Every structure is written in C-alpha cells, then in structure tokens.
Amino acid sequence: MQFHIEGMDCASCVGKIEAALVRMPGISDVRLNFATEKLELTLASGSATQPGDIETIIKSLGFGVSVAADQSATAGSVSEIPAASASLRWWQTRRGRQVVGLGILMGTAYAMALFFPDYGQWVFAAAVLAGVFPFVRQALTLARAGSPFSIEMLMSVAALGALFIGEAEEAAAVVFLFSVGELLESVAAGRARAGIRALASLVPQSAVLLDPQGGQRNVPVAMLHVNDRVLVRPGDRLPADGVIIEGASSLDESPITGESIPCAKALGDSVFAGSINIEGVLQVRVGKTTADNTISRIIHLVEQAQASKSPTARFIEQFSRYYTPAVMAIAALTVLVPPLAMGADWDTWIYRGLALLLIACPCALVLSTPAAIASGLAAGTRRGLLVKGGNALEIIGRVNAIAFDKTGTLTEGKPRVTDVVAFGQQNHDEILSLAASVESGSSHPLAQAIVNHARAANILIPAAAQASATAGKAVHATVAGRMLAVGSPVYAVGVATLSSEQFAQIETLQNQGKTVSVLLDEQNRAALGLLALRDEPRQDAQQALSRLKAMGVRTIMLTGDNSRTAQAIAHRLGMAYKAELLPQDKLRLLDEMKYKDKVAMVGDGINDAPALATADVGIAMGGGTDVALETADAALLKNRVTDVAHLVALSRATMANIHQNVVFALGLKGVFLLTTVFGFTGLWVAVLADTGATALVTLNALRLLRFKGTPGI
Structure with missing residues (x-):
C-alpha cells in the first residue's frame, strides 16, 4: 500500500511514524520517503490491521495522511506532491494557525498583566492549555507507540509543571517557542521538496508526434512510446530521450551535463529529454518512456539521496532520551523519598520537586542551539x-x-576568447574582425563570445551579407566580397587544405582544453586563422x-x-x-x-x-x-x-558557540538542581536559573553577529 503523509518536518518524524507502524500486526517492509512524503508498506492479507487503522495511528501522531491516488507510482510520478498542500502559505497550515493563535493569546496576556494584573495569569494559563494540548496528545500517542521520551513529552511535562506551580507566563513562553520552531521546520521542509517539482518541469508537457504519413499532432508527453517519432523545432525542449533520425542542430545539454557550450548533433546521435534545440529542425525516434528518461532518472536520484540522507537530529531531541527520564525520575524521588522514608513534610518536598521541574524547563536548553543558529544564519545572510x-x-x-x-x-560558465592565431599575411586584428563579422548574426555562445571580444578590443566589425549556417558545423557569410566561414576543425578539413604546422597549432590549443574555431576563405579553400575559446576559472x-x-x-x-x-x-x-x-x-x-x-x-x-x-x-x-x-x-x-x-x-564558529551555550544552560541547571534538592535555594531561584541561563545563551549567541568572514580573503 502507498500513502501520502503531510506534516513531516525532519528525519525524526520518519522514525516516529516507522516506530509506530512496525508495532502494528500484519505490517512489514515499511519505507517512508521524507522528500516525497510517500509511505510504502506491505499489509498481510487477512490481518487484523486495516487501512483505516493505519491512517488513524498516523493522524494521532500529528501528521496528515491519505491513500496515494496512484498505487503504481513510477520515478516520473513520485514528484507529483498534491497541489493543495504545496500551495498553502505558512499561516494557512495547522501549525501556522497554532502559532498565530498562541501569539495573539500571549500578546493579550501581556496586555492584561500590564493593565489588569489580577487577570493576566489566567490568560497565560489559557495560552498554555490551548497550546500544549496537541503536544500532550502527541506525546501520549508516541509513548504508546514506543517513543515514550520524545521532545513532545519533555516540553509537555515542563510546561504543565511550570503552570502547576504558578509560573504560567514561563509555561506559555515554552509552548510558544516550541510551536514556532516546529513551524519553521515545516516551512523549510516544504522548500526542500520544491526542488523535485522544479526538476519535473524541465520536460515539456506536450510533444509533436509524427505519424507514418508525416502528419503532425500534439500529444501529452506521457503518451509517447518507444520508437515513436517526434518533431523538435528550434527553441523546443526535447520531450524524450532518443536518437536523431533526420536533421542536424546544436543542442544546449546544460540541463543534463551542466556544460555551457552547446553540442553539435546529427543523424544517429543520442539526445536527452530536457535539452534545448538551438537552431535546426530535428526528427527524433523515442528511446525511452517518460518514466525512464534522463530527467526522471535525475528526479529519482534526488529523491533517493534525500531519503537516505540522515540530517543531524535536533540536539534537544537526542539529549532528551536521557535528560527527560533522568530529570523526571529525580523530581519524583525528591517528592516521594523524604516523606515516605524519613517522615519529612510533604508540602516541603512537593515544593522542591516542582522547583526541580521548573529547573528542568527546557527553555534555555531549547534556545541554546537555535539562538546560535539564528545568529549564525543572520551573519551569513549579511555576507550573501x-x-x-x-x-x-x-x-x-x-x-x-x-x-x-x-x-x-x-x-565563469561563459566561453571567452583566449587565443587568436593568424595565418599567412593576415594579422591578429584582421582575423578577429573578419571572424566577428561572420559570427555577428549568430546566437551561438561561441559566436557571441567572439563578437564581444572584438567589441571589447575596439575592433571594427564590418557588415556581413548572405549569412547562413551549417547546423552544428559552421557559420557562413560574405564580408567585403569574400566568402568566409567560421567552423570546427573537422569542418575545416573538409573544405580547406591545412598544413602540418596548422594542424599542430590546433592540437596544441585543444590539448589546453580550448575549443578551436577556424576562420576559412571558402572560395580559395584556405584557412586564414584560428580562434581558441575556453571557459576560464x-x-x-x-x-x-x-x-x-x-x-x-x-x-x-x-x-x-x-x-x-x-x-x-x-x-x-x-x-x-x-x-x-x-x-x-x-x-x-x-x-x-x-x-x-x-x-x-x-x-x-x-x-x-x-x-x-x-x-x-x-x-x-x-x-x-x-x-x-x-x-x-x-x-x-x-x-x-x-x-x-x-x-x-x-559553521565552525557557530558550532563553538553552541557548545558554549549548552555548557551554560546545563551548568546553571545542574548547580541549582543540587542547591534546590538540599534546600539552599527556593522556587524563585529556580525561575532565575532558567531565565538567567536563557539570557546567557542569548547574549553569547549574539556575538556571532560580529562574524567578519575568513581572515585574508
């Protein structure tokens, strides 16, 4: 079975869903792709688990789920993420609405506390209860599904504990900050998935199909079959991988190879879907269906890479595996052991246990990493x-x-003229002038490079007449009564007689990684000079x-x-x-x-x-x-x-800052945890431990804003 999952923000979401599903009877081979939001699994026939049960458990974990419309998705279709979810703005999402609502409640609470102090705490309490409810429900579901010590559990216990001892404002801040963090992760995840949709758009939606009688009709690309013939006009993108069966042209294959210089293609040459036809009209025999073409394979490669990549889990999520049960156990022992074992006063030790929960409040710890990251990202943005x-x-x-x-x-991604070699009586400037004249009517990148080089050198470019092109081989024109051409060395060999010295010069330039064009006098069958071009560092x-x-x-x-x-x-x-x-x-x-x-x-x-x-x-x-x-x-x-x-x-400066922040956050909490257990400090110091640590990590993180870059460059 295949399902579409919504609301996955990071790799840990994958683990939560998989941990819940593998515990359900009859389910095996669970494969969840974070990049495409697709879940695939095998459900045994006759199993007590039904598809509705799968949807129910996933929804209870806080994710959206629907059965995939196409149960036979291919590499070409897996990128079709539902348009409804992809088009939602952040404030239209469930998490966005939650953050906006909590923000309004927080603002109202601060206003009430300012003007009506007696009622402000009630609004803070309402914000806590409204904001923490979905996280509590999710934490309980995760606990039943095999993940008892999730970050949702830590945040829920800390927020409710702070609320229970009367620190509603602190509890509301924890819930709000956590909600904002979840929303930001959701937005980032959506941006990451946009890359796959952009890849899919490289292949045109329709193609010109040729029938055996030569008739033409537009058909959807998905309807093309192997051995169909398609017509590709200048400026068109190729609709499929295949082989040229008629025509010649230059193709911009940068979508496939990344190389900026178009490749000459002729009868029998292979071509790739997504390439751009520059000049000639081509007929191509389709070699692969849409699901198997080059762009679809690249899409599949991206999806596989994103699915297999394991980003570093959030620090607090990893640490909470040990931090949460340890702190909760210490708090429980603090409340129970002295009264039961030593007959101590219950009120005193409940007070101390609640103070420990407040010390355990993750506000400073939650901020230790994001505060440094936010400052690092801001410093980076200033530098581009x-x-x-x-x-x-x-x-x-x-x-x-x-x-x-x-x-x-x-x-630089653009070819530039590096060498101009004159043969016979011609000089450097004359070769460049004549070549630029011949190339002046062409839009080919090599032609534009030659013309731009001549203009930059303030060389006069004479007018050309009767301009034409031999697709993928040469450009022709008449300049001052002379029939000239600029073409490849292979073309030059066929129309002119080159000396061994000229061959040696061409080979030397090519060995230097340069593309060589030959200026030819076609009437006299002579080579006048060479122009070498290369994409320079x-x-x-x-x-x-x-x-x-x-x-x-x-x-x-x-x-x-x-x-x-x-x-x-x-x-x-x-x-x-x-x-x-x-x-x-x-x-x-x-x-x-x-x-x-x-x-x-x-x-x-x-x-x-x-x-x-x-x-x-x-x-x-x-x-x-x-x-x-x-x-x-x-x-x-x-x-x-x-x-x-x-x-x-x-990055290295940011990581050093994060390590310092973690030491500040945990160090202060560790010190006050001990002083609270032994009764040296009370509840107000516990609040100070959290707010003080929060202030320290924030101020330390702000130092990153002064980052000036690597010295010496």
Missing part, C-alpha cells in the same frame, strides 16, 4: 551566505573534503582553494567535460579532478568519498542536483539554476568561490 537551516550549518563546519563542479562553479577560485587547504579541507573537481579541458583547469587551480562524468558517476564517487570523509558538494547546474542531495551537505552557486538552489543545503548568493571558505568558517 544562504544556509537552509541549522542542520546544514552544523554539518558544513565538519566537512573535510569538498567536491566542486567545474562549469559555472569554478569557472573565476578570479577568486585559486584563492578560495588555497584557503580551504589551509583550513584542512581537501578539494576535487568533478565534471562532465572532456579530460583535456578538465586537466587544464585543474592544473591551473592546483587541485585533483575527475572528468567525463555523468550524474550517476558523480554520485558513485561521492559515495566512495563519504566512507572516509564528511563531504560537501558545490555546484550550479540541474545535473548537479543529485550530487548536491547525496553529499553530506550541498552548496549551490547563487547564479545557478533554481533546481540546484532548491536541492542544495546552502547557496552562495554573491557567486564567489571564496564564500565556500567563509561558509566553513562561519
């Missing part, structure tokens, strides 16, 4: 470092290996890598580009590299690295999305695609590689 939550910020500081994509990450890339090395972080470049280009860039930056990688190859290498290292991945392309999700932490360049930004755990909004080092430094 966007981090999606505390888990990511914590992990970044622990990474000791970072994998970088090449194009658009370590490099960002200006700050080498500085960033050096700083990371000094911080004890090793780096490697993972790219789908050819080995020669990758080697040239990696050698220039002084780093290791792996080239000619498909998305699944990057995942394999990252998995290998994760066996011995805590790994971060930095990328910007759609093809990087699975790798960003697979790494312990994914970091996207701010100028990258929406999918990369949604899938990643952090984004560098200013598009600077040096910000990777700043991000690591910020």
Whole structure:
C-alpha cells in the first residue's frame, strides 16, 4: 500500500511514524520517503490491521495522511506532491494557525498583566492549555507507540509543571517557542521538496508526434512510446530521450551535463529529454518512456539521496532520551523519598520537586542551539551566505573534503576568447574582425563570445551579407566580397587544405582544453586563422582553494567535460579532478568519498542536483539554476568561490558557540538542581536559573553577529 503523509518536518518524524507502524500486526517492509512524503508498506492479507487503522495511528501522531491516488507510482510520478498542500502559505497550515493563535493569546496576556494584573495569569494559563494540548496528545500517542521520551513529552511535562506551580507566563513562553520552531521546520521542509517539482518541469508537457504519413499532432508527453517519432523545432525542449533520425542542430545539454557550450548533433546521435534545440529542425525516434528518461532518472536520484540522507537530529531531541527520564525520575524521588522514608513534610518536598521541574524547563536548553543558529544564519545572510537551516550549518563546519563542479562553479560558465592565431599575411586584428563579422548574426555562445571580444578590443566589425549556417558545423557569410566561414576543425578539413604546422597549432590549443574555431576563405579553400575559446576559472577560485587547504579541507573537481579541458583547469587551480562524468558517476564517487570523509558538494547546474542531495551537505552557486538552489543545503548568493571558505568558517564558529551555550544552560541547571534538592535555594531561584541561563545563551549567541568572514580573503 502507498500513502501520502503531510506534516513531516525532519528525519525524526520518519522514525516516529516507522516506530509506530512496525508495532502494528500484519505490517512489514515499511519505507517512508521524507522528500516525497510517500509511505510504502506491505499489509498481510487477512490481518487484523486495516487501512483505516493505519491512517488513524498516523493522524494521532500529528501528521496528515491519505491513500496515494496512484498505487503504481513510477520515478516520473513520485514528484507529483498534491497541489493543495504545496500551495498553502505558512499561516494557512495547522501549525501556522497554532502559532498565530498562541501569539495573539500571549500578546493579550501581556496586555492584561500590564493593565489588569489580577487577570493576566489566567490568560497565560489559557495560552498554555490551548497550546500544549496537541503536544500532550502527541506525546501520549508516541509513548504508546514506543517513543515514550520524545521532545513532545519533555516540553509537555515542563510546561504543565511550570503552570502547576504558578509560573504560567514561563509555561506559555515554552509552548510558544516550541510551536514556532516546529513551524519553521515545516516551512523549510516544504522548500526542500520544491526542488523535485522544479526538476519535473524541465520536460515539456506536450510533444509533436509524427505519424507514418508525416502528419503532425500534439500529444501529452506521457503518451509517447518507444520508437515513436517526434518533431523538435528550434527553441523546443526535447520531450524524450532518443536518437536523431533526420536533421542536424546544436543542442544546449546544460540541463543534463551542466556544460555551457552547446553540442553539435546529427543523424544517429543520442539526445536527452530536457535539452534545448538551438537552431535546426530535428526528427527524433523515442528511446525511452517518460518514466525512464534522463530527467526522471535525475528526479529519482534526488529523491533517493534525500531519503537516505540522515540530517543531524535536533540536539534537544537526542539529549532528551536521557535528560527527560533522568530529570523526571529525580523530581519524583525528591517528592516521594523524604516523606515516605524519613517522615519529612510533604508540602516541603512537593515544593522542591516542582522547583526541580521548573529547573528542568527546557527553555534555555531549547534556545541554546537555535539562538546560535539564528545568529549564525543572520551573519551569513549579511555576507550573501544562504544556509537552509541549522542542520546544514552544523554539518558544513565538519566537512573535510569538498567536491566542486567545474562549469559555472569554478569557472565563469561563459566561453571567452583566449587565443587568436593568424595565418599567412593576415594579422591578429584582421582575423578577429573578419571572424566577428561572420559570427555577428549568430546566437551561438561561441559566436557571441567572439563578437564581444572584438567589441571589447575596439575592433571594427564590418557588415556581413548572405549569412547562413551549417547546423552544428559552421557559420557562413560574405564580408567585403569574400566568402568566409567560421567552423570546427573537422569542418575545416573538409573544405580547406591545412598544413602540418596548422594542424599542430590546433592540437596544441585543444590539448589546453580550448575549443578551436577556424576562420576559412571558402572560395580559395584556405584557412586564414584560428580562434581558441575556453571557459576560464573565476578570479577568486585559486584563492578560495588555497584557503580551504589551509583550513584542512581537501578539494576535487568533478565534471562532465572532456579530460583535456578538465586537466587544464585543474592544473591551473592546483587541485585533483575527475572528468567525463555523468550524474550517476558523480554520485558513485561521492559515495566512495563519504566512507572516509564528511563531504560537501558545490555546484550550479540541474545535473548537479543529485550530487548536491547525496553529499553530506550541498552548496549551490547563487547564479545557478533554481533546481540546484532548491536541492542544495546552502547557496552562495554573491557567486564567489571564496564564500565556500567563509561558509566553513562561519559553521565552525557557530558550532563553538553552541557548545558554549549548552555548557551554560546545563551548568546553571545542574548547580541549582543540587542547591534546590538540599534546600539552599527556593522556587524563585529556580525561575532565575532558567531565565538567567536563557539570557546567557542569548547574549553569547549574539556575538556571532560580529562574524567578519575568513581572515585574508
């Protein structure tokens, strides 16, 4: 059976649901995917457990549940998260309404306490009861389902204990802060799932299907079958993986390979769904159905990576496994043992036991981590470092290996002219002028790079006439009466005679990882010169890598580009590299690295999305695609590689602050716990222990706002 689950905010939610389901008779093979909100399980025939029982237990845990509409979901359909839940604003959700309601009650209580002191506590008490009720119910359900010491149990006991001894304001603050934290996690989880929906949108919804007689009709992409023929016009996205059976063109495959330079494609070449056809008209024979195409596989990879990733559980949740039962046991023993064993006064020891519960109030402890995280996130945002939550910020500081994509990450993502070589009587400026003239009518990235380079050099670009193109091979034009062309070396060999020296120059430039275009005089069948282009490293890339090395972080470049280009860039930056990688190859290498290292991945392309999700932490360049930004755990909004080092430094500073806060929170509580048990301090000191610890951790966390980045860059 398959169910859609709503309201899962973190990986611990998965554990709560699974722990409850495995205790139910007849249920096995429970698989819960946090990213897609899908639950799959096997229900034995004839079992006493019915589907309605499954829905009831999940709802009692505080989650929404419905039977999945499609019980045979494929990789292409699992991303179809119900539109109703995806479109809700935060204040329209159950948790949003709860936070707004509690906020109104808190504000009313403070106003009542100010103007009508005798009634203020009653409004605080109402806020506590209204806010804590769902958590109490959830805590009791979790206890029956096998999770007795959940964070909901800790918060409920602390809030009700504070209310019982007359500290309604304190209890209301605890409930409100906890509710806000749950809401923020819910919003973050929704943003994370948006990446999968963005991936699915890359494939067009319809395709032009060709029948055997050559007729054309628009059909939904989902209706395409293997061996169907589809027409792909200039500007269209390919609707399916397949093979070209007619036509030639240049395709922008950046959605798949991440490389910025379009690839020439002709008869018999394989093409991928989601690629953009730039110039020629193509007929493609469908090779894979929608559920199996490249984009669907990438979607599936992202979902798998997000499902298998285990983010660091919230500190208080982990600690409460020991903290909650220990404190509750100490409080119970404090109330019972002296009166029963020694005939002590019940009122005195009940008072002390309740004081211990107040000392155990998790307000300072709950704030110890979020206060530091909030300050760290604010400091990062000022520097253009966007981090999606505390888990990511914590992990970044622990990474000791970072994998970088090449194009658009370590490099600028745009080809630039690096060399102009003149043959014969021509000079450098003449070659650039003529080539720019021929390319002036083309929208190809290489053509635009040549034209922009000529303009930047203030070189006159003469007018061209009779411009045309041989798809994927060359651009032609008549300039000052001369029939010229700018084409690939392969095209040049077919229309001109190249000397061995010219061949050697072409090979030298290509060995440097550069794309070579040849300026040709087609009438005289002669090569006039060469133009070499390459996507150059960002200006700050080498500085960033050096700083990371000094911080004890090793780096490697993972790219789908050819080995020669990758080697040239990696050698220039002084780093290791792996080239000619498909998305699944990057995942394999990252998995290998994760066996011995805590790994971060930095990328910007759609093809990087699975790798960003697979790494312990994914970091996207701010100028990258929406999918990369949604899938990643952090984004560098200013598009600077040096910000990777700043991000690591910020994370390490934040973690140090968190450790200090935990010591403050638990240290003060430990001291006053002992003094309360022995009667040296009373209830008002217990309140001071909590509020004092809260003030300390807050002030300490605010120090992070002064973070200036990594020294020296």
